[in-house]
Amino acid sequence: MPTSQPAAHGPGRPRSGRSRAATLEAALALAAEVPWARVTVGAIADRAGVSKATIYRWWPSRGAILVEALAEANERDLAYGLPDTGDLVADLAVVLRGVVDELADPAWDALLRALTVETLLDADLRGRVLASIFAPQLAAFEVRFAAARAAGQVAADVDDLAATELVVAPVFHRWQQGSGPLTHAYADGVAARAVRALSPRG
Amino acid sequence: MPTSQPAAHGPGRPRSGRSRAATLEAALALAAEVPWARVTVGAIADRAGVSKATIYRWWPSRGAILVEALAEANERDLAYGLPDTGDLVADLAVVLRGVVDELADPAWDALLRALTVETLLDADLRGRVLASIFAPQLAAFEVRFAAARAAGQVAADVDDLAATELVVAPVFHRWQQGSGPLTHAYADGVAARAVRALSPRG
Numbered sequence: 551m552p553t554s555q556p557a558a559h560g561p562g563r564p565r566s567g568r569s570r571a572a573t574l575e576a577a578l579a580l581a582a583e584v585p586w587a588r589v590t591v592g593a594i595a596d597r598a599g600v601s602k603a604t605i606y607r608w609w610p611s612r613g614a615i616l617v618e619a620l621a622e623a624n625e626r627d628l629a630y631g632l633p634d635t636g637d638l639v640a641d642l643a644v645v646l647r648g649v650v651d652e653l654a655d656p657a658w659d660a661l662l663r664a665l666t667v668e669t670l671l672d673a674d675l676r677g678r679v680l681a682s683i684f685a686p687q688l689a690a691f692e693v694r695f696a697a698a699r700a701a702g703q704v705a706a707d708v709d710d711l712a713a714t715e716l717v718v719a720p721v722f723h724r725w726q727q728g729s730g731p732l733t734h735a736y737a738d739g740v741a742a743r744a745v746r747a748l749s750p751r752g
Numbered sequence: 753m754p755t756s757q758p759a760a761h762g763p764g765r766p767r768s769g770r771s772r773a774a775t776l777e778a779a780l781a782l783a784a785e786v787p788w789a790r791v792t793v794g795a796i797a798d799r800a801g802v803s804k805a806t807i808y809r810w811w812p813s814r815g816a817i818l819v820e821a822l823a824e825a826n827e828r829d830l831a832y833g834l835p836d837t838g839d840l841v842a843d844l845a846v847v848l849r850g851v852v853d854e855l856a857d858p859a860w861d862a863l864l865r866a867l868t869v870e871t872l873l874d875a876d877l878r879g880r881v882l883a884s885i886f887a888p889q890l891a892a893f894e895v896r897f898a899a900a901r902a903a904g905q906v907a908a909d910v911d912d913l914a915a916t917e918l919v920v921a922p923v924f925h926r927w928q929q930g931s932g933p934l935t936h937a938y939a940d941g942v943a944a945r946a947v948r949a950l951s952p953r954g
Contacts, residue, residue, distance in 0.1 A: 598845055644892045666928075667869045676930055686929060711932050712922070719925035726868075728878055729886060730913050739914055747949035 586664030621682035646737035788866030823884035848939035
């Protein structure tokens with residue numbers, strides 16, 4: 551059944567679609583239930599009903615499994631792109647309020663904290679996050695900024711990467727540092743300031 | 753010689769100023785020379801010529817020693833405040849170019865990466881960074897923003913914490929993610945966008 555097989559991501563024969571899906575689901579479920587320190591490859595294998603050998607054939611680490619699972623969830627979230635009501639500040643505020651809500655969930659906070667730690671220490675994992683999570687997010691921002699540029703709301707010479715970082719970085723910085731409250735009002739302010747920074751001159 | 757004694761930071765008798773300085777110097781020197789994983793409390797004690805028991809009487813962890821050492825270095829850097837030439841974009845660009853230069857040094861990159869990891873996992877250390885490094889930085893930004901506000905360059909209703917994060921967060925976000933080049937041109941662009949975002953309307 552070649553049509554049901556996902557493309558091979560590693561060496562050797564293609565992954566079974568069913569084992570792959572079960573592994574990703576198990577990693578996400580465990581990560582939401584227990585501290586990340588306890589989400590071992592063995593625990594993921596048990597939960598998925600897949601052997602550890604099978605998992606290690608396709609992923610080098612538990613971090614790589616989680617990144618792939620989060621990338622799939624992220625792809626589903628971005629399937630219809632960022633909101634586009636024509637009001638750029640309001641649309642970015644919706645996105646940032648969603649991030650703030652996510653970070654307020656203790657299970658997600660702990661999970662993202664653990665994943666951030668691993669990406670800081672592991673260049674391979676950092677590359678996976680960049681390619682499979684950040685790049686699709688950047689692509690969604692590019693589409694939204696292109697529409698805003700056509701509407702005269704964003705300057706023609708704005709770099710989409712820098713613009714995207716301007717929108718998301720303050721929220722993640724505050725989350726990491728614990729320097730202030732992560733509220734919807736804060737999200738709204740970040741969106742408003744970013745759009746002012748990006749708007750055409752004069 | 754009470755005047756040469758620093759204030760007690762922990763329980764029991766006050767720290768010897770000499771042991772304290774030797775410990776902080778040893779931590780900074782080791783952190784610049786060897787990977788952070790090898791900068792144990794024992795190695796710091798050996799280098800400083802101080803017993804491990806003495807160190808543990810005053811600091812709960814190697815991370816706490818490093819944060820205190822970095823906080824002192826930071827205080828010296830900030831002794832004269834942020835640059836104030838009257839040109840806010842240029843002054844913030846000088847600050848961000850300095851950050852970019854620091855992050856380009858592989859030893860500093862590794863050290864800050866390791867320290868970021870520990871602060872993500874250790875709420876006590878996060879509190880120490882916030883109180884002893886971030887708070888003095890914020891205070892320096894507050895002084896510079898107050899001057900800019902008086903000169904009509906920053907809106908009266910701007911929150912200094914949010915404004916500071918707007919300036920520094922994009923650089924640290926790009927550093928952590930590896931999402932793009934960390935150049936002086938990028939630092940200049942971040943400074944220019946931040947000042948546009950903060951400027952009074954109309």
